[in-house]
Amino acid sequence: MQAEQPRSNSAQSANPIAERSLTLLGATGSVGASTIDLIKRERGRYRVEAVTANSNAAQLATLARELGARFAAVRDPQAYAELKEALSGSGVEVGAGERALTEAAQRPSDWVLGAITGTAGLKSTLAAAERGAIVALANKESLVCAGRLFMRRAAAAGATVLPVDSEHNALFQAMSGSRRQDVRRVILTASGGPFRTARPEVIRSATVEQALRHPNWSMGPKVTVDSATMMNKGLELIEAHHLFSLRPDQIDVVVHPQSVVHSLVEYCDGSVIAQLGSPDMRIPIAYCLAWPARLAGPAPRLDLARTATLTFEAPDTARFPALALARGALEHGGAAPTVLNAANEVAVGEFLARRLSFGGIAALVERVLEAALHQNWTGEPETLEEALFIDHNTRLLAHDILPEIAAKASYDSGLGNDWGRPGISIS
Numbered sequence: 001m002q003a004e005q006p007r008s009n010s011a012q013s014a015n016p017i018a019e020r021s022l023t024l025l026g027a028t029g030s031v032g033a034s035t036i037d038l039i040k041r042e043r044g045r046y047r048v049e050a051v052t053a054n055s056n057a058a059q060l061a062t063l064a065r066e067l068g069a070r071f072a073a074v075r076d077p078q079a080y081a082e083l084k085e086a087l088s089g090s091g092v093e094v095g096a097g098e099r100a101l102t103e104a105a106q107r108p109s110d111w112v113l114g115a116i117t118g119t120a121g122l123k124s125t126l127a128a129a130e131r132g133a134i135v136a137l138a139n140k141e142s143l144v145c146a147g148r149l150f151m152r153r154a155a156a157a158g159a160t161v162l163p164v165d166s167e168h169n170a171l172f173q174a175m176s177g178s179r180r181q182d183v184r185r186v187i188l189t190a191s192g193g194p195f196r197t198a199r200p201e202v203i204r205s206a207t208v209e210q211a212l213r214h215p216n217w218s219m220g221p222k223v224t225v226d227s228a229t230m231m232n233k234g235l236e237l238i239e240a241h242h243l244f245s246l247r248p249d250q251i252d253v254v255v256h257p258q259s260v261v262h263s264l265v266e267y268c269d270g271s272v273i274a275q276l277g278s279p280d281m282r283i284p285i286a287y288c289l290a291w292p293a294r295l296a297g298p299a300p301r302l303d304l305a306r307t308a309t310l311t312f313e314a315p316d317t318a319r320f321p322a323l324a325l326a327r328g329a330l331e332h333g334g335a336a337p338t339v340l341n342a343a344n345e346v347a348v349g350e351f352l353a354r355r356l357s358f359g360g361i362a363a364l365v366e367r368v369l370e371a372a373l374h375q376n377w378t379g380e381p382e383t384l385e386e387a388l389f390i391d392h393n394t395r396l397l398a399h400d401i402l403p404e405i406a407a408k409a410s411y412d413s414g415l416g417n418d419w420g421r422p423g424i425s426i427s
Contacts, residue, residue, distance in 0.1 A: 020046055020289075023104055023133075025124050026115030027051040028059045030220050031138045031164065034281045035113055036063065038289055038297060046289070049109035052101050052116070052124070055079045061086030071107055073100035075120065102127045111289070114139045115164070117222050118345050119391050122146060126384060129154040129161065136288040138164035140239045144341040146387035147242030148380060161243070162288040167236055168243055169284035170262035170275035175244070178267065186246060187264040188236055189256040190315060191216050193228040196257060200319050204359030208351065211358060216259040216279045225348045229361050230315065234326020235344075238337050241330060248331050253323065255313045260302065278302050322362045325369065334378040335390050336369065342394035343368035346402070356406050364405045368398045 022039070026032050039046045048067040053060040055076035061083055064072040073095040074083050080096035087094055095103055105112060105128040112133045114125035121139040126146075129135050130153055137143070142150055154161050163169045167188045175183065194213045195203045211228040212221060219227070226232035233253050240251050259279040266272045277283045280299035289295055317324040322344075329336035347364040350356035356364065372394060381387035 019044070020111055021049050021109040022046050023050040023107060023109040023112045023128070024048065024115070025052050025101065025105060025113060025121060025128070026054075026117065026138070027063055027113075028053040028056045029115055029117065030223075031115040031281060031285065032113065035115070035285050035289070036067065038282055038286055038295065039067065041298065042295065050104040050107050052104050054116075054120075057083035058086060064092045065090055071095065071104055073097075073104050075101055075116075098123060105133075106131055110134060111136060113164070114142065117141075117220055119145050119341065119388075122150075122387065123384065126150055126153065129159040130157050132157040132159050134160045134162065134291070136162045136164050136285070140165060140235050141341050141345075143239045143242045144235050145338050145391060146381050146384065147238065147337070149382065149384065149387060151242050162291055163239075163243055164281075164284055164288055165236065165239070166279075166281065166284045167263045168240060169287055171240065171244065171265060173275045173287065174263065174265040174273040178265075178273075180245075182268050183244075183246075183250070184266045184268050185250045185252060186240060186244065187252045187254055187266065188233060188240065189259070189261050189263055189312075190230060190233040190253055191227065191259045192255045192257050192313075192315075193230065195228055195319075196255065198319075203319055204357065206358040208354060211351070215257070221352055222345075222348055225351060225361075226344070228358070229322040230320040231322035231326060231344055231348075231361070231365075233315070234323045234329075235341065237326055238330050238340075248327065253315050255315050256310065258307065258310055260307060260310055276302060320362075322365065325362060325365055329369065332373075334380045336373070336378075338381060338387060338390045339369055339372045339377060339394045340365060342391045343398045346395050346398040350402060350406070356402070360405050360408070363408075364398060364402060367401050367405060368394060371397055371401065 024032055024035060048069045050071040051060060051064050051069045052073045055074055057074055057079040060072055060074060064087060069092055071093045072087060074080060077096045084094045101124040105124040112128035113136045114121055115138040118141050122142045122145055125139055125142050163172055171186050194210060194215060212224050214224050214227055223232060237251050240246060261274050261276050264272050264274040278300045282297050282299045286295040286297035315323055326340060329340040343365040347356060347361040351358060351361050381390055
């Protein structure tokens with residue numbers, strides 16, 4: 001989705017095949033890997049300015065050399081020495097820490113991939129938007145944590161924000177060529193994750209290995225766990241609200257286990273337009289890489305006759321309460337989405353570290369939301385500093401509450417309080 005007033009780029013519009021310079025924030029993750037696969041297939045079309053990673057210095061150095069990057073940075077300062085040594089004599093500039101990630105985002109490239117997982121990607125992705133770049137946004141947490149702030153600053157800078165998430169990319173494509181005021185609602189599709197048909201007691205006691213066994217998509221651990229809890233779809237509700245300026249009641253979710261229909265747009269005349277494709281992240285990434293043109297990508301072609309059946313079902317918020325929590329945070333507004341995101345990042349991290357049960361993820365998020373609202377954390381962040389302050393305090397609060405939730409091994413996350421459940425008013 002474009003920011004309100006995307007910058008004009010007449011050279012690209014006149015010649016969409018012209019070379020485009022790129023910066024990859026989060027180059028070593030799954031989205032980064034898919035992007036690099038596409039870039040390598042189009043060597044004459046793209047030039048890489050900068051690449052970043054969290055701490056995998058060896059892999060980042062290899063990518064920087066292969067792609068001819070001019071700058072490489074790791075977020076973890078302890079990985080700096082390894083990165084510097086690995087790139088010695090290459091001519092690639094090297095950096096480490098938050099400032100280095102921001103420097104990477106601010107370097108002169110036309111197009112920036114924002115694929116750093118979690119709130120850690122907010123500063124650098126926002127820095128790219130504030131210089132008026134084309135930002136291909138794969139970091140949904142940036143919009144969940146500070147969506148209004150992010151989109152406002154992107155619009156003021158004349159940036160263009162393109163959604164990489166398959167669902168929002170599908171909405172963007174389905175809305176192309178139509179008037180925004182004619183959109184009645186949008187429908188995000190969810191695979192249902194690995195526990196779509198599982199009994200509640202199985203879900204509550206799921207192991208890390210089971211949660212990471214996604215049936216359709218290959219993603220990083222945090223996103224995969226979010227998909228298993230369906231928090232990922234909840235975060236996407238909030239993301240869609242900011243990307244497309246939609247009211248909460250205009251955004252619905254349907255479970256579609258085949259992951260062929262990636263999202264749908266319903267118009268005022270009753271027409272419904274959907275974007276379909278194989279479950280391959282290279283499709284939405286390719287759309288963003290070549291926008292406003294299209295790229296001849298390598299993703300498997302969709303064979304509907306072979307697929308044969310497409311099914312849809314309503315999400316079960318009793319077994320997957322995270323989705324209801326996210327909708328409640330969206331409807332409540334203010335700082336609630338920022339709190340939701342930070343609490344979820346802590347909860348998922350604790351689950352992956354095997355210090356919290358799977359059922360405890362939603363339980364912890366719910367308790368943190370309740371505590372934060374009880375402390376009157378209601379104002380939506382107006383600055384980056386405010387957003388990060390709320391995020392920091394929420395993480396402290398979550399760690400304070402964590403022992404209570406972790407101790408309740410049999411806590412039923414589907415039978416907790418009614419915070420954010422349909423029909424419940426939060427004040």
